[in-house]
Amino acid sequence: MLRPPSRQGEPERWAGPRAPSRPGGHACACPPGWGGARRPEVKGPGGSGALRLCRLVSPHGEQSLPWGFPSPPLPLTPSRRLAMSSVTGTVTIHQPLNYRAGARVQPADGGQAEDVYEPATGRVITKLLSSGEKEVDLAVQSAKAAFKIWSQMSGMERSRVLLEAARIIREQREEIATLETINNGKSIFEARVDIDISWQCLEYYAGLAGSLAGEHIQLPGGSFGYTRREPLGVCAGIGAWNYPFQVACWKAAPALACGNAMVFKPSPFTPLTVVRLAEIFTEAGVPKGLFNVVQGGAATGQFLCHHPDVAKISFTGSVPTGIKIMGMAAKGIKPVTLELGGKSPLIIFSDCALENAVNGALMANFLTQGEVCCNGTRVFVERKILDVFTKEVVKRTQKIKIGDPLLEDTRMGALINRPHLDRVQGFIKQAKEQGAEVLCGGDLYVPDDPKLKNGYYMQPCVLGNCTDDMTCVKEEIFGPVMSILPFDTEEEVVERANNTKFGLAGGVFTRDIQKAHRVVAALKAGMCFINNYNISPVELPFGGYKASGFGRENGRAAMEYYSQLKTVCVEMGDVESVF
Ligand SMILES: NC(=O)c1ccc[n+]([C@@H]2O[C@H](COP(=O)([O-])OP(=O)(O)OC[C@H]3O[C@@H](n4cnc5c(N)ncnc54)[C@H](O)[C@@H]3O)[C@@H](O)[C@H]2O)c1
Numbered sequence: 001m002l003r004p005p006s007r008q009g010e011p012e013r014w015a016g017p018r019a020p021s022r023p024g025g026h027a028c029a030c031p032p033g034w035g036g037a038r039r040p041e042v043k044g045p046g047g048s049g050a051l052r053l054c055r056l057v058s059p060h061g062e063q064s065l066p067w068g069f070p071s072p073p074l075p076l077t078p079s080r081r082l083a084m085s086s087v088t089g090t091v092t093i094h095q096p097l098n099y100r101a102g103a104r105v106q107p108a109d110g111g112q113a114e115d116v117y118e119p120a121t122g123r124v125i126t127k128l129l130s131s132g133e134k135e136v137d138l139a140v141q142s143a144k145a146a147f148k149i150w151s152q153m154s155g156m157e158r159s160r161v162l163l164e165a166a167r168i169i170r171e172q173r174e175e176i177a178t179l180e181t182i183n184n185g186k187s188i189f190e191a192r193v194d195i196d197i198s199w200q201c202l203e204y205y206a207g208l209a210g211s212l213a214g215e216h217i218q219l220p221g222g223s224f225g226y227t228r229r230e231p232l233g234v235c236a237g238i239g240a241w242n243y244p245f246q247v248a249c250w251k252a253a254p255a256l257a258c259g260n261a262m263v264f265k266p267s268p269f270t271p272l273t274v275v276r277l278a279e280i281f282t283e284a285g286v287p288k289g290l291f292n293v294v295q296g297g298a299a300t301g302q303f304l305c306h307h308p309d310v311a312k313i314s315f316t317g318s319v320p321t322g323i324k325i326m327g328m329a330a331k332g333i334k335p336v337t338l339e340l341g342g343k344s345p346l347i348i349f350s351d352c353a354l355e356n357a358v359n360g361a362l363m364a365n366f367l368t369q370g371e372v373c374c375n376g377t378r379v380f381v382e383r384k385i386l387d388v389f390t391k392e393v394v395k396r397t398q399k400i401k402i403g404d405p406l407l408e409d410t411r412m413g414a415l416i417n418r419p420h421l422d423r424v425q426g427f428i429k430q431a432k433e434q435g436a437e438v439l440c441g442g443d444l445y446v447p448d449d450p451k452l453k454n455g456y457y458m459q460p461c462v463l464g465n466c467t468d469d470m471t472c473v474k475e476e477i478f479g480p481v482m483s484i485l486p487f488d489t490e491e492e493v494v495e496r497a498n499n500t501k502f503g504l505a506g507g508v509f510t511r512d513i514q515k516a517h518r519v520v521a522a523l524k525a526g527m528c529f530i531n532n533y534n535i536s537p538v539e540l541p542f543g544g545y546k547a548s549g550f551g552r553e554n555g556r557a558a559m560e561y562y563s564q565l566k567t568v569c570v571e572m573g574d575v576e577s578v579f
């Protein structure tokens with residue numbers, strides 16, 4: 001009997017609330033007809049979106065997957081065996097981390113070696129060789145060759161390959177999630193959700209690949225025009241370190257569905273899992289070279305952005321780097337998607353369902369150790385419920401289980417690295433100096449387990465007595481730090497919520513539906529939530545307003561950013577010349 005690994009003897013259980021029953025009595029989003037005698041035990045909420053895991057164990061106890069899809073027993077492959085036996089502090093990676101023309105390779109040049117850390121222990125897990133100009137060029141040429149084949153295939157043919165890639169990711173979920181946890185520091189619980197969102201993204205765009213179409217336009221005298229949606233060519237993807245595998249899938253899935261090739265550069269802090277994605281694409285049947293990985297930091301990124309054969313840049317990262325990317329794209333007149341940072345507002349009205357609002361505030365601030373672009377870190381609370389809300393948020397924050405991210409019951413792992421941890425600590429120190437009150441957390445956390453002593457842990461922090469002019473309220477901290485801000489009226493809170501250079505996300509908790517829609521309509525942000533926060537159904541477009549960037553990932557909208565429109569004008573009569 002195969003089961004997902006449980007560590008320290010803990011049974012794998014999702015202790016979250018159950019989803020409301022659907023018609024037919026099934027308590028999750030299982031496909032109709034899946035139930036009866038084979039109905040699985042539901043271990044969590046159903047539905048679509050991050051953390052809406054409907055964790056299932058079939059009557060045979062073999063597997064758990066979200067959304068209620070039954071899955072066959074997994075083969076005990078060597079890599080799955082490795083994942084199941086992986087323990088924090090033991091994994092070292094020796095394989096090459098560049099991927100080109102369908103294989104792992106050492107970079108042809110560059111070669112400057114940098115340490116890559118396991119955040120949970122502070123241990124070096126591999127040495128990263130950065131890619132120079134020659135290696136970047138080889139990767140782009142490899143993508144260019146594969147593009148010729150891939151772009152000529154029909155959408156349905158591409159769809160089949162993407163579906164196969166999604167299937168392989170599902171099959172290898174545990175290995176990929178384990179590697180992500182080891183490299184990023186987030187809890188295995190969350191890493192599994194990230195991997196689930198990733199394969200769903202591939203499935204979603206596989207579904208859209210066959211529908212990429214133009215239109216037919218009637219013209220006088222039987223003449224007509226038509227439009228074709230064509231791929232752009234070789235797209236560059238540049239990723240951040242907080243969602244390494246998921247960010248790569250959010251870019252690769254629509255790009256490949258539209259017929260493009262891609263060269264992807266992950267963050268040098270998290271180079272590992274995207275190479276697995278490249279291998280999976282090859283195994284699924286993409287032409288060799290369609291998806292390549294180059295490694296390194298700013299210099300490698302610049303070679304990629306400036307490369308004349310790169311047709312589009314899709315970037316996820318900070319605002320300062322986004323500005324540089326846009327500059328490089330401007331020089332080459334290349335379209336660009338910018339998914340940048342944020343300082344998003346979460347507005348809690350006094351007529352909210354309090355428990356949901358508290359849950360929402362925790363979801364908006366503490367996923368992935370608070371290192372989430374769209375986090376609702378400015379929590380505006382209507383003064384009437386400020387005390388009761390704050391008390392409950394603090395109580396729940398103090399209960400968050402911090403520690404070894406590979407343990408099943410851990411809900412907060414380690415921050416990405418020492419400099420980032422120091423930076424977050426610096427924001428808290430400054431907040432105190434500016435008059436904020438630390439209501440809980442904020443200190444470094446040292447786990448009892450000796451192997452974790454050098455990891456980058458801190459206690460999640462709630463700040464009270466905050467005002468809009470404090471640095472902690474104005475700047476993106478990118479760590480587990482929530483600022484609570486009282487408000488009195490709807491008009492006032494909307495104005496204060498919008499008083500920021502950022503515009504990535506926003507949320508509102510209220511039982512008043514008119515007020516909810518009125519407020520989100522007034523928020524200057526690309527991704528708004530009503531009565532929830534930080535779920536990410538792949539069907540919904542995601543992206544920012546203002547300094548948080550432009551272009552969209554996910555949803556049908558992303559297809560527009562990975563394709564270009566050609567118009568064809570067809571004359572059915574004779575040419576009337578004016579000459
Ligand atoms: N909007 C979103 O979808 C989203 C998602 C995740 C993270 N983010 C943002 O990312 C930031 C954190 O990520 P980060 O620290 O990795 O960001 P970063 O800007 O430091 O780096 C992002 C990527 O850009 C590369 N890079 C750096 N300088 C470059 C240059 N001059 N030319 C080309 N590439 C260059 C890095 O190596 C890395 O791969 C936060 O601000 C966060 O909000 C946004």
Ligand SMILES: C[N+](C)(C)CCCC=O
Nearest residue numbers: 243372373374534535536
């Ligand atoms: C999956 N989340 C939680 C919506 C995060 C998206 C990527 C932002 O950092």
